[in-house]
Amino acid sequence: MFVLIPLSTVLLTAWTLSPDRFWAAVGSPRAVASYRLSFGASLAAALANTVLGVLFAWVLVRYRFPGRRALDALVDLPFALPTAVSGIALTAIYAPTGPVGRIMRFPIAFTPLGVTIALVFIGLPFVVRAVAPVLAEMGTSAEEASAVLGATRWQTVTRVTLPMLFPAILTGTALAFARALGEYGSVVFIAGNMPMRTEIAPLLIMTKLDEYDYAGATAVASVLLVGSLAVLLILNRLQALAGARAGMRAAA
């Protein structure tokens, strides 16, 4: 209940706007640019996180090395760290004066690339935390069977282990994607927030609010909200499908 009321308020309010104003706000070039940036960067970051997250989960679960448990705990850092802190830290690193920004030939901060990197940062824990428990619980018996049946290590990993992890990978990636779409604090500093270039959708909403353009803000917000809900729904359906097919309960 508590959850529904505020969210439906946004949608209802958007509904009450006159269609012209709604579409004007929603379809303005600036808004469209912000959707493209938010969506594109989030997707790119989520995909990068798929690869990185699986790698991290693999190393954390399967290998033994000194400091493993510390690494395991710190993977959660982007998740636990307040977004504003992440934001200023990332900006400091990738700005032209920062440790990484300095040695790179091309600018990172204040570009879509910077936005994407920030989104990779905050999305990583989602994939790792979705995949690692499943990988751990899976154990090695399927891989042993595969080895005895004559498969090379590479064949085993690509034909047996990874396909079995697919539902968890999907869940983690979708979560990272959903989070990235709405992310504000970590991104707003490194983005530079130049309209049409590095303005993410949530920031556009904020700016409109500052200008007292409640209507415009609500309109854009409702688009973003519908998008997020759609992602959530698709995620649930995919989870159910993939989970049923693999014959195991998908991770909650």
Place this chain on the structure above:
Amino acid sequence: MTPRGAAVPVAIDVRGIAKTFKGADAPAVANVSLYVPEGRLTALLGPSGSGKTTMLRMLAGLEIPDAGSVRFGDTDVTLRPARARGVGLVFQQYALFRHMTVFENIAFPLRVRHWPRPEARARVEELLALVRLDGFGPRRVSSLSGGQAQRVALARALAPRPSVLLLDEPFGALDAQVRSELRRWLRSLHDQLHVTSVLVTHGREEASDVADEVVVLHQGRVQQAGVPAHVAANPATQFVEEFFAGARIHSPSIPLYAAS
């Protein structure tokens, strides 16, 4: 293991094999030697903790022994990885690939050896008929009953025509009736195929029903080896005597199975 032709049964010759796991007080397998003639079925019999599963895993190549040697026929395979040993292994918990259909499971060992599709398909159909699961190809693993799953696992293990077949308590996860039916069926299958086989079990009746010879293990050592009825009737150690107490072991003079 010959890739496509008929499997050549080999004898299994194990000498002085031992294995202690990291952090364990006692060795899992202390000093075991055994011999399985070509085409025969031997049961490794013993309570849990006796080392029989470890023995089997060393035969499969999933564990490397600390000492001793394993030979398949003329070849020393002690240090060979599991992939290159040419054995078939049936796990207690089936270990079927959940994300694949029955067909894909059985075809897996053939696909990883790059068999051309038509030949692989023919072989899978042949195996499905052998395990009496014709038409089950497109089925999902999760839709199978315990007995069916185990038969698929067996078909999968037999697909690449291994020269050695290993079974780790294959019927342990099934209920009693299915177990005894499958037991008999496994024996008749063996008589048909003559693959050298080693079966791990803790059931006395099961061992004697299915195996030509039984090797009794306790705490990582061989207590006694021989024909089941003989071992039951003439226990060599106190452990063997207590282990077989109360069991009804058929003597070999009573034919159980009609000649195939």
Place this chain on the structure above:
Amino acid sequence: MIVSRDASGAAGATAATAATEATEATQDHPLVRLALLTLVVAVFALLIALPLAVVLTGAFRHGVAAYVQRVTDPLTLSALRLTLVVVAVAVPVNIAFGLGAAWAIGKFDFPGRSALVTLIDLPFAVSPVISGLAFVLLFGGRSAIGPWLVAHNIRIVFATPGIVLATVFVTFPFVARELIPVFEARGTIDEEAAIVSGASGWQTFWRVTLPSARWALLSGVALAVARAAGEFGAVSVVSGHIRGRTNTLPLHVEVLYDSYDSTGAFAVASLLVAVALPTLVVRWAIEWREESVARGGRVRDDSAAQIASAEAA
């Protein structure tokens, strides 16, 4: 249902660290292992460790004295106070709700159960800015209730209550999400056993249900605290940025940063890090404990169940 399970059957629902040892056949080639490990460590250092280092060095760049001065600045202190108030209100509310919801969801089946689960996850998936906006629309001057509130001199938006509400909303799922898997896994056997042996509803809850989930609860609380203290987007919208009155610590960081006081910004940020790090430590400690329990083979917090089942037997 046919399931391929490892014989060890490790119980941990949240433990990402495995007790399964890879055998020869299932270990990656040593070179592969080295390569992957190096890659992961490199990415970790670049992506995760570096930001942390930057915050700490940035805060102390002008020396300890400057750091202390920034941190004890009156504006900082009032931001700190507000943050603490918010946490002190939001987290208990979410604990109460989270416990209740997780208990209902985990132990019972009822129509609309999966809808409720999705609902709980919603604040997670929705942008914090939108959440904040929702509250502004709901309680702001131009909403339906707005005029009524103004008439009664109740200020929600642009004041502390609004910030608290928004924070409660955003941190809603944390406790529940940690608890649901635990409750689901245990089912109702413990409670049934307790009730059969004469315990009242409350007693059952306090002595049986809660203890069985205390680690998950702790984990969820730690996360909720970190998030409540660190929430930026939603609070940004709802608070109106009034310095000294409605700035929480994260907002204060932004203010300092925007005025190019990077030392100040990092100094205050380090305060927030001080909140976040214990969260990680708590969760690390919990997993470490779960791992050693799983390895030791004995589950100590099952005593209630053991007693109950022994009596029921």
